[in-house]
Amino acid sequence: MYFKSKIRMEVHRYFIYLSYDGSNYHGWQIQPNGSSVQECLMDALKMFLRKEIEVVGAGRTDAGVHAKQMIAHFDFERKLDVDKVCDKLNRILPHDIAIHKVIEVNKEAHARFDATARTYQYYITTRKDPFRRNYAYRLYQSLDILKMNEAAQILFEFEDFTSFSKLHSDTRTNLCTIMQAEWTEVDEHTLVFTIQANRFLRNMVRAIVGTLIEVGRGKISLEEFRKIIEEQDRGLAGASVPGQALFLIAVEYPESIFNL
Template identity: 50%
Template structure:
């Protein structure tokens, strides 16, 4: 039987989502908890990977068990067992072939940026003091939806078959005079893509790059042409969407 689990985590203590041989990952901690509480070796497959230090306010994964589980009770017991920086929100039954990664129709991220020192956001937002023209950054962000090949924003030497992504939302929100949030949604993302996009848009906000320059960067397909990647601690995975057909409705 296959189940989906929705959860969130603060990424500071982890070397990303994916299990790694010499570093602590969110996947490792979650698999250990599930295996102990369900008393069987258990693998958890995530909707995607997040890099070291990146947060998730809503991540999805799937797991398989031989016997039905009490979903509310398991959610409660997991939260009692897991460390304080990982929280399980919901577990639900899905079709046997439903896949947390391959069935996802879209993913959404936010990048949080503050323009003044804030001790309470030190590990949760990027402090960036340079004056920014948010209107220009939003105008440039809208251009991203005209393109599909984003090799210029991808980490080098990644084993992907295509650099094509369909972006459906890309915009900056002025939350307060000193805080900005960049929202972006697409059917898929490349490694390091959001952080590279944000770094490039900040160049536009500072007047170091214009919209035609952004177009040239995208057409170049060259990572070295785009802006530097912003730090991981400002990035959040905020949503993963699925078709309703994945739900197990007959029980």
């Protein structure tokens, strides 16, 4: 008797490095009633590779939020010419999504769970500028940047950021480790807040920025800011700022995932 041997397909995992203007999307994650970046990327891969491809992102950006660097992974049952994949995807995808590189990684590597740090920036402008309306939050008064930076330093004292988390989210823990949090002046009309952490909660950056703005306006003192975090109550923190001024800047991984 002869038996057909089963050929085991070797699965290859690939990281996609991309950027996008989030103005026309309902965020990264696939939505039932709205266009998403994840859906566009999956459709482009399906068109090129001629099969359904699942894409997993490093995180979820909300509606209108942009990414200068997002990382996503997908699997395929044969080795791909990564330069060709990059070129073809850029030809297929809309003008507001760009692929910068595609690389093969360790088969166990995970774009979301293996990320060790994520960095966001939030832009504020005090000048009306029609060319920045989708990329900065317009304020009509000056802020005390020194006080805002003093308050930002208080963030390092804590790990539980329930006060800045979206209510009724599906997260298992509200613990995060913040490695950087500071305001800088880009020019006389522009401020940027840079924050880096090992992970972020839903709406966390926008809630922190909204609360720090209240500190900069003199409506919340440094001790009140500390108390807001200690109380772990979202209702005590400031309102979330609009998403269009928020950018995912970078996602970092351990070198080991790139060892094939």
